Amino acid sequence: MKKNKGNVLTIIICIVVLIAVCVGGFFLIKHFTGIHVSLNSDTKFDITFDTKANVKADETPVPQNWSVSMPIFMYHFILDDYGPYPDTENFLKPETLDEQLKYISENGYQTVFMNEFDKLYKYEKPVCLTFDDCFVYFYNNAFPLLKKYNQKATIYVITDYINGENYLTEEQIKEMDESGLVEIASHTCSHQYLNEMTREEQLHELRDSKQRLEEIVGHEITNVAYPTGLNNDTTVDICEEYYEFGVEMLGGTYNSLVHTDKYRIPRIYANRTMPLETYISYLEQAKVRIN
Ligand SMILES: [Zn+2]
Known part of the structure; x- marks a missing residue:
């Protein structure tokens, strides 16, 4: 038993x-x-x-505390000859952009889109290249250089100008968006001064330009550059509904601890006569800090 x-x-x-x-x-x-x-x-x-094991590379956990210092360069036209235009400083030679992109590529800087602004902790030395107005010169002279160096840029498009003389066509905008190297963003419909407009007029400029670009590229547009940087509280009020970020024209290197208004992000004017040494001194301020 x-x-x-x-x-x-x-x-x-x-x-x-x-x-x-x-x-x-x-x-x-x-x-x-x-x-x-x-x-x-x-x-x-x-x-x-499940995809948990496969997507880890792009699923960098968001650090609790991070900050970034990042130069955001503002370009306009990439063209050898500025012709009869009076604003000669806006016309950067293609060879100058080539020189800058070469330096960026060879020195470990990482170009990012403006729409990656809240994911910058993923980078070490981020830098943002933005182009206003653009015209077809961007497609002809800057886009090939981005492809040559495999670098990214955000372009601000004036939607009333699309398909017009010397401007970008819908096909070119779509092609650049699909390349993965160019982020399309709004530079309003007509490029008039927003701060001198009524609320209704501003609403048209900001909302309808976004809508037009979204129809072309088939996805959401999240960024806007105010023409000549001018804006007022009404501008920001409207942008809070339609955009995630808004950039001004000047103001030096962006620092997330200092520039806390995401609708008034500063940029550095990359003009025709900026020496490479000056450009490099701005690049050297690129830094992500994770605490
Ligand atoms: Zn402009």
Whole structure:
């Protein structure tokens, strides 16, 4: 009798240990492989793989505390000859942009889009290249250089000008958007001074330009540059509804601890006569700090 009792106890202990090993093993497999095993009503094993293991590279956890110092350069036209135009400083030679992109590429700087603004903790030395007005010169002279160096830029498009003389066509805008190297953003419909407009007029400029660009590229447009940087509280009020970020014209290197208004982000004017040394001194301010 005593012997039988001992056997029963041994069997019970074995069963308990077996169950514990099975349950523990199941959870370990689930945790480390991302494989989900479930028994459904048809008593078939239903095995699915989630993407947890595969997307880790792009799922950098958001650090609790991070800040960034980043030069955001503002360009206008990339063209050798500025012709009869009086604003000669706005016309950067393609060879100058080539020189700058070469330096960026060879020195570990990382060009980012304006729409990556809240994900900058993923980078070490981010820099943003933005182009206002653009015209077809961007497509002809700057876009090939971005492809040459595999670098990114954000361009601010005036939507009333699309398909017009010397301006970008819808096809060019779409092609650049699809290249993954160019972020399309709004520079309003007509490029008039927003701060001199009524609320209704500003609403048209900001909302309708966004809508037009979204129809062309087929996805959301999140950034705007105010023509000549001018804006007022009404501008910001409207942008809070339609955009995530708004850039001004001047103001030096962006610092997230100082420039806390995301609708008044400063930029650095990359003009025709800026020496490469000056450009580099701005680049050297690029830094992400994670605390
Ligand atoms: Zn402009």
